[in-house]
Amino acid sequence: MSEISKPTTKLTHEKLLVQNPELWQPKYGENLLLTQMFRLQSIRDSLARQYTGDPEFEAAYEQTQLETERYFAEYSGEKSISTPGSFAFIVPTRIERMAPGLDDEYASEADSLFPLLRYTDISTKQVFMAGMCPFIIDRYHTGDDGRAGAIVFAPVLADMKKDIPNLVELAETITRIMNDTTDFAKHRLGVDLVAFAAMLPKLTNYGKSIMTPELVTTTGHGATVALVAEALQQARERQLTRDGTLDRIGIVGTGAIGAATAAVLLETKLTNDIVMTDRSSERGNEVISRLTKQYPNANLAFSNKNTDAINDRSATVAAVAARFDLTDPSWLGADLDGAWIVDDSQPGAFSLQQVEERGGHVVWPIGLDETKNGIGTLLNFEYGEKDELKTGPASKNELFGCEAEATVIHASGRRELSINDEVTPEQVLAISAVMKEVGVGIAEPQCLGRYIA
Numbered sequence: 001m002s003e004i005s006k007p008t009t010k011l012t013h014e015k016l017l018v019q020n021p022e023l024w025q026p027k028y029g030e031n032l033l034l035t036q037m038f039r040l041q042s043i044r045d046s047l048a049r050q051y052t053g054d055p056e057f058e059a060a061y062e063q064t065q066l067e068t069e070r071y072f073a074e075y076s077g078e079k080s081i082s083t084p085g086s087f088a089f090i091v092p093t094r095i096e097r098m099a100p101g102l103d104d105e106y107a108s109e110a111d112s113l114f115p116l117l118r119y120t121d122i123s124t125k126q127v128f129m130a131g132m133c134p135f136i137i138d139r140y141h142t143g144d145d146g147r148a149g150a151i152v153f154a155p156v157l158a159d160m161k162k163d164i165p166n167l168v169e170l171a172e173t174i175t176r177i178m179n180d181t182t183d184f185a186k187h188r189l190g191v192d193l194v195a196f197a198a199m200l201p202k203l204t205n206y207g208k209s210i211m212t213p214e215l216v217t218t219t220g221h222g223a224t225v226a227l228v229a230e231a232l233q234q235a236r237e238r239q240l241t242r243d244g245t246l247d248r249i250g251i252v253g254t255g256a257i258g259a260a261t262a263a264v265l266l267e268t269k270l271t272n273d274i275v276m277t278d279r280s281s282e283r284g285n286e287v288i289s290r291l292t293k294q295y296p297n298a299n300l301a302f303s304n305k306n307t308d309a310i311n312d313r314s315a316t317v318a319a320v321a322a323r324f325d326l327t328d329p330s331w332l333g334a335d336l337d338g339a340w341i342v343d344d345s346q347p348g349a350f351s352l353q354q355v356e357e358r359g360g361h362v363v364w365p366i367g368l369d370e371t372k373n374g375i376g377t378l379l380n381f382e383y384g385e386k387d388e389l390k391t392g393p394a395s396k397n398e399l400f401g402c403e404a405e406a407t408v409i410h411a412s413g414r415r416e417l418s419i420n421d422e423v424t425p426e427q428v429l430a431i432s433a434v435m436k437e438v439g440v441g442i443a444e445p446q447c448l449g450r451y452i453a
Contacts, residue, residue, distance in 0.1 A: 011046050013123035014100045019046065024127055028160055029177050031133035033072040039128055040065055040116060047119055057119070064116035071135035075184055083139060085189035086147035086375070087410040089403045090181055091137070091197040092156040094347040094391065097123040105448060106347060108384040109391045113137065130157055134181040136189065138381035140407075141374040149375060149410065150189055151403075154181040156203065175209045182212040193415065195220040195406035198346040199321065207420045218409060218418035220402020222431035223440075224344060225260045225423060227365035227401045229432075230442040231342045232270060232315055240361070240445065241315045242338045246271045250309030253320030254278040254287045254302070256422040257344055261317055262287070263425040266295045273299040277309045278320075307334040310341075318343040318350055326354040336360035343447070344401070352389070352447050361452055363445045367404035369397045370439040376407035383449055390449025398443045405431060411438040 017024045023038055044061050051057035073079035094106040100121070107122040110129055117125045132155050140149040156177055164170040178200070185191050193216045196204060204210055207217030232249070235241050249271045251258050258276060265271050274291075278284040284302040292300055303309070306324070309316050311334065318341060324331065339360035343350050348362065355362045369376035376399050383392030393399060399407065409417050412434045419427055435441070445452045 009050075011043060011120045011124060012100050013097065013121055013127060016042060016046065016124060024124075026127045026130035026157075026159065026163060028130055028155070028157070028164065029173050029180075031072075031075075031131060031155065033069065036068050036072075036128070036131050037065070039131065040068065043116055043120060043124070051119075060115040060118065064114045067114065068132075072133055074188060075133040075135060077188060081136070081189055083142060084147045085150055085185065085191035086143060086145070087149045087193040087195070087406040088152045088185040088189065088191045089149065089197060089400075089406050090152050090154050090185065090194050090200060092154055092158075092200060093126075093129050094158070094198065095122055095126050095129060096158050097126045105352070105389055106391050111384065112382050126157060126159060130155055130159075134184040138378050141377050141379065143373050143375045143411075147190075149406065150185075150191070151378070151381065152181060152185050152189070152194075154178060154200065156200065158199070174203050178204050178209065179211055182210050182215055182217070186212050186215050192216060193218070193406060193410055193418070195402045197400060197402045201402075202321075206422070216409075216415045216418050217420060218405055219420065219423065220400075220405040221257060221260065221423035222417070222419050222427045223367065223405035223408065223435060224365065224401025225257060225264055225428045226432040226435060227367050227404065227442060228257075228261050228317055228319075228342055228344055229264050229268065229270060229428075231363060231365045231445070232265070232317070234442050234445065235315060235340055235342075235363075241340045243314050245314050248273045248275075248312065248314045250274070250313035250316040251276045252278075252306050252309045252316065252318045252349065253345075254280070254284045255319065255321075257319035258317070259287045259291075260423045260425060260428060261319060261344075262291055262300075263294070264428050266291065266298050267425050267429070271314075272297070275301045275303060275308050275313065277303045277306045279304065305330075307331065310339055311335045313339075315340040315342065317341075318345050318348075320345055320349050322349055323347055324349055324351070326351065326358065334358075346400075348447070361445075362447045363452055364393075364447050365401055366393045366443040366446055367399040367401065367435070368441045368443040369399055369404075369407065370441065371407065371411050372439070375411060376404065376440065392449060393443065394446050394449045394451055395443075398446075399440070404435065404440050408434050408438050408440050
C-alpha cells in the first residue's frame with residue numbers, strides 16, 4: 001500500500017449529513033455494497049474542489065473502492081479465499097462518533113484499510129464502518145497444515161447503545177451481526193475456532209449466543225489475564241513499578257477480568273495486598289468476600305473511589321468498560337506520579353497522554369509470538385498511521401490477549417481450553433502453561449503501538 005500524506009483538514013459527518021441525511025445515518029446490520037459505494041462517491045464529491053487533480057486523493061478513492069468491493073465479494077462468496085483458515089480473531093472497531101471537529105486516539109483505526117477515510121472525521125468513519133460487511137482485515141502466517149488464521153471485522157460499534165435505545169432490539173441486532181460474522185468465518189474462511197476482542201465476549205454472552213455449527217468460541221480472557229500477570233512481573237523485574245515491587249496492587253473494575261486477575265495474583269503469590277474499585281458496591285463487596293474466603297491471609301479491600309486503586313499502590317490494573325477523563329473532579333486526588341498502570345480495557349480506560357503528563361505510565365498487556373511458523377504474526381496490517389501512535393500492538397508479531405488465546409489453542413490443538421463463561425484462575429493458569437509450551441510470551445512494555453521504558 002502506498003503511503004498517502006495526511007490531509008490538513010477533514011470532511012465532517014455534520015456536512016455530509018446535511019447533504020444527504022438518509023445516506024449518512026448508521027444502519028446497523030444492513031451491509032449493502034451499493035450504499036457503501038454511494039458513501040464513497042459522496043465523500044469524493046464533497047472534497048472534489050479542494051483536491052482537484054491531486055493524485056494521492058484519487059489514489060485513495062480508487063483503492064478504497066477496490067478494497068470495499070473485494071470485501072463484499074469475499075463475504076458473498078463471489079470471490080473465493082485462497083488460503084483456508086485455521087482460527088479467527090474477531091474484532092469490532094473502537095471508532096465512535098464525536099462532536100464536530102473532535103477526534104481521539106482511535107480515529108485512524110480504519111485508515112490503513114480504507115485510505116479515503118483519512119480525509120474524513122471520526123464520525124464519518126463510524127458510519128462507514130457500521131455499513132461494512134464482515135471482512136478479513138489480515139491473515140497470519142501459514143502453519144504446517146497449510147492453514148492460516150485471520151483477523152475478521154465484526155460491524156459492532158459502541159454507538160449502537162445510544163442509536164438503538166430499545167434493549168431488546170439492540171440485543172437482537174448484535175446477536176444477528178455476530179452470528180453473521182461467525183458464519184462468514186466458518187463457511188467462507190473455513191475456521192473452526194474464534195476468539196472475541198474488546199466488548200464482544202460480553203455482547204455474545206461469552207459466546208453462548210453464537211449459533212454457527214461446528215465452531216468453537218473462546219472469550220480470550222484466559223490469555224488476557226495471563227498477560228496482565230506477566231506484564232506485572234516484567235515491571236517488577238525491571239524496577240518499573242512505583243516502588244520496584246508488587247507489594248500493593250490496585251485493580252479498577254470487579255467484573256470478570258478484574259476478579260480473575262485478583263485471584264491469579266493471589267494464587268501465584270505475586271502480591272498479598274489488593275484494593276479493588278468499582279461503581280457497583282454490591283458487586284465489589286461480593287468479589288472481595290469471595291476472595292477473602294479463598295485467601296484468608298490476604299489483605300483485601302474494596303472502595304468506590306478509583307483513586308484508591310492508584311494512590312500508594314505499587315502498580316494498578318485497569319479492567320473496566322469505561323474511558324476516564326483525569327480532568328474530572330473525581331480524579332483530582334489521584335497521585336499519578338510514578339504510577340504504573342497495566343490497562344486491559346479496550347478502548348483504553350486511561351489516556352496515555354493524561355497519565356504521562358502527570359508523571360505516570362500506561363502499558364497494555366501485549367503478547368509476543370514466537371510460535372513455530374509465527375502463526376500469530378500478521379502479514380500486512382498496521383494499526384493506524386506511520387510515525388503516529390497506533391491503535392494496537394507495536395509490531396506484527398505482537399498480540400492482544402484474546403488474539404493470543406486463539407493462537408495457542410490452535411497451536412496446541414487443545415480446543416477443550418476454550419472459555420465460554422467468566423474466566424476462572426484455573427483456566428488462566430492452564431492457558432498460561434500452554435502459552436509457554438507453544439511460544440507466546442510477554443512483549444516489551446508498550447501502549448498505543450509505542451514502546452515504553
